[in-house]
Amino acid sequence: MATIRDVAKLADVSVSTVSLALSNPARVSQKTLEKIRQAIAAVGFVADPLAQSLARGRSRMIGFVVGNVGNPFFGDIRRELENYALDHEHFVVVTDSSGKTDRERAMVEHLIGLKTAGLALSPSGHDQDYLDFIASLNVPIVCFDQKVAGIERDFVGSDNYLAGAMLTEHLLQLGHRRIAFITGPSHMHTATERYRGFADTMANAGVEVNPNFVVDGQFTRTAGYEAAMRLLIQPERPTAILGANNTVALSALQAMQELGFRCPEDISLAMIDNVQWSSVITPRITMVVQDTLALGGIIARRLMHRITNPQGTVEPPQDFVLTPKFVPGNSCRRI
Amino acid sequence: MATIRDVAKLADVSVSTVSLALSNPARVSQKTLEKIRQAIAAVGFVADPLAQSLARGRSRMIGFVVGNVGNPFFGDIRRELENYALDHEHFVVVTDSSGKTDRERAMVEHLIGLKTAGLALSPSGHDQDYLDFIASLNVPIVCFDQKVAGIERDFVGSDNYLAGAMLTEHLLQLGHRRIAFITGPSHMHTATERYRGFADTMANAGVEVNPNFVVDGQFTRTAGYEAAMRLLIQPERPTAILGANNTVALSALQAMQELGFRCPEDISLAMIDNVQWSSVITPRITMVVQDTLALGGIIARRLMHRITNPQGTVEPPQDFVLTPKFVPGNSCRRI
DNA sequence: CGGCTAAATCGAACCGGTTCGATTTAATCA
DNA sequence: TGATTAAATCGAACCGGTTCGATTTAGCCG
Structure with a gap:
């Protein structure tokens, strides 16, 4: 691999001039620039990014x-x-x-x-x-x-608060009252904000949230599945499930399918965040998406x-x- | 940031000894090693990976x-x-x-x-x-x-040839004869092998492949969708579609759904490669998966x-x- | 044409490590 | 105890660039 010193030698200038020509050509005379250009082409010089980074910091x-x-x-x-x-x-x-x-x-x-x-x-x-x-x-x-x-x-x-609120409002408008919420990790901002959006909207509508209807899905597939199962085995089931992200919502859909619940006939489902093949998932999930x-x-x-x-x-x-x-x-x- | 020279100075040894102690401690005496260890801890030395890479190549x-x-x-x-x-x-x-x-x-x-x-x-x-x-x-x-x-x-x-052959054989066993194949880019080994597996298996079974039933899906969503549409508008439609990868197969499913075809009642579908949420896609696609x-x-x-x-x-x-x-x-x- | 200034170029130190031949120290044995 | 050898340590060059103060060259003016 050719180095800057090879270029300097061939162009008959100093190493520092070559470096300067590379970083700030305007400060080098025309004919020197040309000599350096040719030398670079001749030896096939490409600056070593590691050396540059080390020197530049x-x-x-x-x-x-x-x-x-x-x-x-x-x-x-x-x-x-x-x-x-x-x-x-x-x-x-x-x-x-x-x-x-x-x-x-x-x-x-x-x-x-x-x-x-x-x-x-x-x-x-x-x-x-x-x-x-x-x-x-x-x-x-x-x-x-x-x-x-x-x-x-x-x-x-x-605006994750809004995302949670929008879907909650939608479900309320459709007449749902027994709305369950599958949350994410409590230390995640997105999870807590989405939950706040849900809780506030429910409160504003004067609808009380059944504490058993709020379950932790950890934003993961396994926890989401488990959380959904916990919802589905309750004697008084929710009429709608709101998943705080795509993973827990689809896990819920899977759980519903496995237990024989139909969506939306038996239970409605909505989620925050899109997923790659949402258009071929049956039913198409109602969702709020981010402008990625x-x-x-x-x-x-x-x-x-x-x-x-x-x-x-x-x-x-x-x-x-x-x-x-x-x-x-x-x-x-x-x- | 502390450098190796700081360590050397504090430990009262040469820079090269510190370097040696780091890369090959066995070649440094116990007490020197200990001095160096303490110096490293004292100044909080961490080797700069850039400098190391540059020097080592x-x-x-x-x-x-x-x-x-x-x-x-x-x-x-x-x-x-x-x-x-x-x-x-x-x-x-x-x-x-x-x-x-x-x-x-x-x-x-x-x-x-x-x-x-x-x-x-x-x-x-x-x-x-x-x-x-x-x-x-x-x-x-x-x-x-x-x-x-x-x-x-x-x-x-x-073994992509085998993957194509397996699904083809499966469809043949189920009685299908009008089997369509959505291919990938012809320069891709996976695409050509999978197609070979399909074509050979059909030939071995003595089933002729309708040339209109082989369409190019480019392994992409848009091309796959288009290819599937071309299959579905033919007067004599295939009874089964085999997608050479997950993307084209799911695009085909989408196209089928949009045109009102039911899967598998109207048309069967199979694909190579899994997809993340395959378990909640209706129907669950029959597939051949790789052991990733x-x-x-x-x-x-x-x-x-x-x-x-x-x-x-x-x-x-x-x-x-x-x-x-x-x-x-x-x-x-x-x- | 000398003097002054700006532009162009250079040299050397530096970034932070590694490497290897040379030198010093320690251990072994006659 | 001195010679021999192995172990430990050191110094300097090197990896391949950048940077900046110093020096040279060029341009301009009186």
């Missing part, structure tokens, strides 16, 4: 840290970020924490070690130690999806903005909260 | 390159690889080419620039230029999923083996081909 990589890259929600965001980053000569490296906080932290540490230019992070940690860790990082970071109290960074996400492409775009622009504008003018962290959209299906019936 | 990163990280098939493999890699102190960076060959190449180049220890690659390229490029890389590479003729590397995948966890495990072990055993004994590339598994659903009826 910054790389051109952007770290993307999520709990599950397989989730299409994150997939869309990743794609948007990646396209935007590539346009700006940055490179996205994706890491997946599998939802484990300690692994997430290890990955962030690793990315920091790589001197990444910036981080797009969907944080799952919430203890003080983790918050201090994030705060200590001197790198542009845009958090998304999960708003964690105590992290003073840009945040991009959806818009979210991805905002994350990308905000992060690149932070990266390219050094901390000169210390812009305070900002929240970007988008309104989710109601997408009717045929999984909710009027009663 | 190799990093501890493994590149994972696929066309779509969102595909659960790749997701499972990624997870297996990641777990195994972390156990061996390596770090997986995931990149997604979005199925674009030029982007895939750019990403591989970038990963090579990062001096990755090894690559797990599901190649999409196939022209000679690309093959030469891959051949020129002096890094352990394990290819998977797509077997590309001309790439002399370890390969891990499933096993594939991931083999890829991981093979790659780490290549990484840790330098090319001393130049083991020839090896193919690992697993047998896929038949998973009955209720999307195929006897006629």
Whole structure:
């Protein structure tokens, strides 16, 4: 592999001039520039990104840290970020924490070690130690999806309270009163906000929530399935189930099917967040979806903005909260 | 951030001794080792991975390159690889080419620039230029999923011919004769093999394939949908559709539903490869699935083996081909 | 044409490690 | 106790760039 010194030798200039020509061509004379250009082409020089990063103290990589890259929600965001980053000569490296906080932290540490230019992070940690860790990082970071109290960074996400409220209102309008709610982990902002939206809307309508109708689905398939089963075996069953995310809602659908309940004839179902093949799932689930492409775009622009504008003018962290959209299906019936 | 020189100074030894103590403690005396240990703890030293990679010419990163990280098939493999890699102190960076060959190449180049220890690659390229490029890389590479003729590397995948043949035989056994096949891109090994399995099995059974019953679904949603529509508007319709992968098959299901065909009453459907929420899709599609966890495990072990055993004994590339598994659903009826 | 300034170029130090031949120290044995 | 050898440690070069103060060159003016 050709190095910058090979180029310098061939072009008969100093190494520093070659470096300068590469980073700031305007400051090098025309004929020198031309000599260097030819020399670069002749030896096939490509700058070593590792050496550059070491010397500069910054790389051109952007770290993307999520709990599950397989989730299409994150997939869309990743794609948007990646396209935007590539346009700006940055490179996205994706890491997946599998939802484990300690692994997430290890990955962030690793990315920091790589001197990444910036981080797009969907944080799952919430203890003080983790918050201090994030705060200590001197790198542009845009958090998304999960708003964690105590992290003073840009945040991009959806109005989760509204999402929960919208679906609850919809079910109330259809005449449902015995509405069950499958929640997510209590330390997750999305989970608690969606639940708040549900609870407040029920209260506002003067409908009391049966405590047995609120079950924890952990946003996972197994816990969601179990939670749904607990709902379905009660003597007085709910007439509608509201899943706080796609995973628990579909787990509920599976449980319903297995026990022989029909949806929506026997029980209505609604969920927050889309899923890849929603159009071929019977019934089509009524849902509230996030504008993933818009979210991805905002994350990308905000992060690149932070990266390219050094901390000169210390812009305070900002929240970007988008309104989710109601997408009717045929999984909710009027009663 | 503390450097190795800080440690050396505090421990009152030379920099090279500290480095040696870190990489090969056995070659350093007990008391020196202890001094160094304490110094490291005192200054909070952590080796800079960039500097290490630059000096060593190799990093501890493994590149994972696929066309779509969102595909659960790749997701499972990624997870297996990641777990195994972390156990061996390596770090997986995931990149997604979005199925674009030029982007895939750019990403591989970038990963090579990062001096990755090894690559797990599901190649999409196939022209000679690309093959030469891959051949020129002096890094352990394990290819998977797509077997590309001309790439002399370890390969891990499933028996796709068998997968196509199994489902075809199943449909034949149920009495189907007018079986349609939605193919994938002709340059993809998985697509052609699956088709061969279908065609051979039909021929062996003495059943002629209606040329109008073989349509190209490109393994994508839009093309798959279009292909399925073409099948469904024919005056003499197929009694069964075999999708060469999950995407085209589900697109076909969607098309059938939209036109009012019932599955399996009107038309049977079968597919190769699982999909995340197959259990809640009605009907449950009869399919042949790959053992993704096993594939991931083999890829991981093979790659780490290549990484840790330098090319001393130049083991020839090896193919690992697993047998896929038949998973009955209720999307195929006897006629 | 000398003097002054801006532009162009250079040299050396630096980023933070690794590596390896050279040197010092310690252990072994005659 | 001195010679021999192995073990421990060191110093300097190196990986491949960047950076910045110093030096050289060029351009302009009086």
